[in-house]
Amino acid sequence: MAFISDGDPLAHARHRGWIEFGSSILSDLLGFETAKYATTYEATPGADRQVWPRRSRTGDGPFFAGEAFSLVDAVFAPIFRYFDVFDTIAPTGVFDALHRVTTWRKALAQRPSVGEAITDDYADRLKGFPKEP
Template sequence: MTVSLKLISHKLCPYVQRAVIALKEKGVPFERIDIDLADKPDWFLKLSPLGKVPVLVVTTGEGEVALFESNVICEYLEETQAGAKLHPVDALKRAEHRAWMEFGSAILGDLWGLETTSDPATFEGKRQALVAKFRRVEAALGAGPYFAGRAFSLVDAVFAPVFRYFDLFDELTEHGIFQDAPKVRAWRTTLAQRPSVRSAVDADYPQLLRAFLVRHDAHLLKLAA
């Protein structure tokens, strides 16, 4: 059965990046369509019950199915597409990986607060929360270079977009979030060099992220000043 894939995305969305990385790791051809989440097209709202990206439109001979939620999309790709396996074979290890994917989503929740707040106290609270969470990640990491050793997995696909934020944040302030997490720092460096990770965003990503901070009057920019 012939299947074609179309990914509805937004240029800054870290959840979209998860799906893009998984698609590229699998070597699956797909079409990417970026939309403006501040002005969502009607056709997109009909596809996405939650009004969020990513949405993967799967077209078969029987019609179209729209899959929403990034982890659902990644799991579908893992189950249906050839190429490198991105989940462990062992059921317990696979469940453990899924749990750490959820932990990555919790980190993104704190990152959202860190980057959008203009309040110094809120910023510091989110910074401390991230320090604590990455301390947990540090304890879970082994010898590397990836989350589970030598094999790239969906956990890596989840955390690579998290680390990408800090390419700009590092320029703005000495936030100290990874100060006591050497394994996390090494993991971040390795992921940044992975072709699927590098190509998951366009070249204008840093400029778009900076503009996003400006729109939110982010405390991060005040620290840079």
């Protein structure tokens, strides 16, 4: 796994910003998982179609910073996996016009360490998590 920026302060700051952005999405997605109503999803920063275009600059390789898997990739792999499941419940179209993010998302899904991080029944278990009281 590549470390942040390999000594370039600007790249380091950019990676830290993306990691923080990813952390806030993960935090807010927990609210969606436990929400009573799906409308909470629209309030999730990761679901905001206006946020991603400003954040959709990724490296030239399949991963965030190019050919090497990085800490940013490790943060976003579970985010994309959540959206994969949630989009089967109610398609959001968040990534539809973001071709570089879509390519990045697919590359992460193909990475063995990302796929092996979950059980085969992950999607069913995630869908079953929000229960009516």
